[in-house]
Amino acid sequence: MMKAIVYTTNTGNTERYAKMLGQRIGLPVYALEDAKKFLEKGTGIIYLGWIMASGIKGYKDAEKHFCIRMVCAVGMGATGTQLQEVRNKNQIPLSTEVFTLQGGFDMEKLRGVNKLMMSMMMKTAGKALVEKxxxxxxxxxxLDLMMHGGSRVSMENLSEPIKWYEQLQTCITKERREK
Structure with a gap:
């Protein structure tokens, strides 16, 4: 059973999704560092983290402390894309549900190596897209996100994770009644 939503964010898009999801399904929301202080080790959670090069930031750390039942990976790509790539890169077990959500991009909020890497990606991938x-x-x-920045965070993008969670809750309730 899931007791909380835990997230890691870089520019705020993942935090927005975590809070929207928490409000919608009625679970408390914690940044990963706070969750490690306030939640017991092994607690069942939903984890949201941002994607960089198909890796989900904070996932491995969260996995050491919590029992992750669902992962929502937030990146620049369209919602529902890169699922297998993200699962494989992060070695997410098949028993854990995975969703990808389109977040956004804001070069001004990036710092250090993340800013450098995104600058390089924009020069290569961005140039290739412009020329395509x-x-x-x-x-x-x-391309629009890369060139102009912006956010694609929306409740609509959360529809599949919410549907999955609600179906799971229905099954749990049914099983309890049958006992």
């Missing part, structure tokens, strides 16, 4: 003649709508959106 037959961009998909998703690629147009990615």
């Amino acid at each position: 003649a037959d961009r998909t709508p998703e690629e147009d959106d990615m």
